[in-house]
Amino acid sequence: MKLKRTQLINIAIILLLALYFFTPIGFHAKVYLNRLISHNPVPVEERAQQFLEDYDFKLVNSKGTVVNLKDYKGDVIFINFWATWCPPCVAEMPGLQLLYNAYGEKVTFLFIARDKKEKVSNFITKKNYNLPVYFESGFTPKTLYSAALPTTFIIDKKGNIVVAETGSADWNSESVHILLDGLLK
Known part of the structure; x- marks a missing residue:
């Protein structure tokens, strides 16, 4: 035939x-x-910004150390929800590593994996990342909950969510650096 x-x-x-x-x-x-299609994240307009009231969010790292988001109240906080099985999450990781390298001492970074600890550990080791990775140990505050991955929030010192971004983004862009520099002043 x-x-x-x-x-x-x-x-x-x-x-x-x-x-x-x-x-x-x-x-x-x-x-x-x-x-290829990642974009620069855009800050939330001031009138549309949400305020993070509930900072009670327990996280645990791969070594078993427990932290709570309320310990970082008053800091500029960068929260990224991600997973190793999520292509957009993996796509933005190199830029996130570069951003962490530049601001890791000034900004509180919480990379929250929604994945198995062993897979995350293998992924981080294989890619030579040194990001502070955590796993949820309690309920996620309603304001920070999203079923979509990746989802990233930047919270200013007053608790305003100035960036709420879903999907792959270029986190090491000049606009993000300018935003973080402004928030740190």
């Missing part, structure tokens, strides 16, 4: 889609695509 050209094209498309959706090649393609 001889296949027509359109049938061959349809088979090729199905194979490419299967590679994209069901193989590691597809995962890496999604990461690359997310890096």
